[in-house]
Amino acid sequence: MSLFSKNDKNTDKKPDRKAKKQAKELQKLSEGGKSEGGKSMSIRSRNGLFSTTLIVLAVVITLIFNLAVGQIPSGVMEFDLSITKLYSFSDTSKDYLAELDTDVQLIAVATQDDTDTRIVKFLQKYAALSDHVTLEWIDPVAYPSALTTYDCDSNTLIVTCEETDRTYQVSFDSILVPDSYYYYYYGTTYYTSFDGEGQVLSAIDYVVSESSYTVYCTENHGESDVGTNLSELLDKNHFTASTVSLLQTGSVPEDCDLLMIYVPTSDFSEEEINMIYDYLDAGGKVELIWGSTSFEHPNLDSLMATYGMELTTGYVGDTSRYYAATQSYFTFFPELTSSSDAAEGISSDALVLVTTSFGLNLIDPARDTISVDDFLGTTSSGGVMLDGEDTVSGQYYLGVTATEEIEVETEEEETDTDDADTDEDEADTSAEADEDADTSAESDEDEEEEEDNTVTAQFTVLTSESLVNDDITDSFGDSIVNLTVVMNTITSGFEDVSNISIDAKSLETTYNTVTNAGLWSLLFLVVLPIAVLIFGFVRWFRRRKL
16 A cells, blocks of 8 residues: 555544544533533533522422411401301401400310311401410310319310409300201201300400499389390390399399389389389489380389480381381381490491380489480481371480489498597697698598599480390391490490490391382393393394304
8 A cells, every 4th residue: 555545544543533532522511521620510410400409499488488378367368258257257356356455365175176167267267366365275085174174064165364363154056056946856956146256255355354243124013024135135245134023122132233124014113113213312223115015104204204204105106217118107217326325336327226116205304413315216207196196296215314423422431530530539739740641631532432432323214125126136137236226225334344245147048039029120020031032032143144
């Protein structure tokens, strides 16, 4: 072979080795290796490390976010979309718990997993309304000693306050109220109402306020029993109701905080009226609610006249505010004075409904110290029916409160005064300066005692039982505020009590029904549906030809 051919052959091999070497370097770089110097990392390695770092960081952020969200109260994260608004709380609860400055503990002695979810969710959301309210669940199956410790049955909410050392028990059946008759007839449980907010708020107020009062209802005059709804509201406001026969006791009981005369059907005797006068003169509080029965009552008339009121002999009505569905002027919506204590917590557009009601005229009271305030009445379009025929037009009142400031001297004050005089006579003349100081101190104490011994008598008259009638208040529910008005008249006489009672929420199914057939009913039930069908057919027929 010629030299030329050999040289050509060697020349061709050198580039091949160099090319192979470069190809191997590129392959190492593409596979994640290093260059010959070992100083630079491959692109794939850098991308892989960056992706892994992002994944780890995303997982850590997600975990931290979930843990943080888990600490947020359910009341903030969840919204009440239920039809009955079981978990939407009234302004009464929100305002009360916002001002609560005492720690209260809610202890649910029940198995949480077996408890109705409505109760569980309600307690969680309600406790979240205040930092001073805590919720704890104790399973009586796992810890049976809890039943003995709290002296309760299972499925009971214990509301306790360590500061006042007071405890109140609320049964779950009082929160989620079952229909006992339904279970008796059908053997299954059917719940009619949910009273969680009313029961728990009342219990919290009881354990932190330390206030409780006694209401005595008179008897032996044909009085009716206090309705279920009013009785429940009295319980929620910590009033214990009892009955009393004044002729048997000889006076109004000493522990009576409120004397209620509920729908009498016969007059009181003069002796009983004098007992009521004595009770009022000592700063007592009396609530008189009239029914629809007409009878002679001269002694009760004299009691009302003393406090500036006169009862009409016929029923009152209002031609401008009557309930149209009844087509009767005597079933109407009286006006509520917004500035009165009876209207506390009630919006200006709220309605009060009464039927077959007597009326009141205001007259001069027996003493100038008595002030008379009307809070419920007809408009100027009102009128009273006399003898079933003639109507006398004018404004009449259905709710009036009379108050009187009375100074009461006690036997203790007289004894203290005698002792002070005796000490002054026996004192040494050399201590005149000290005696003067003692005298001035005693005068200051006397002034304080005089202020403390000023009591307020309160006499309230409501002229219609329909204000608290269970049938009316149940039928109209939240549409009327009858019970709130009545409870306000009761609690307004007590400085440390406010009407915080909240009605239960009905669980009954509400149907949209047309109550009065007429032109509007014909329009929505017949005309509009037929018009829509005709329009749809015409559109279909035209498009069919295209």
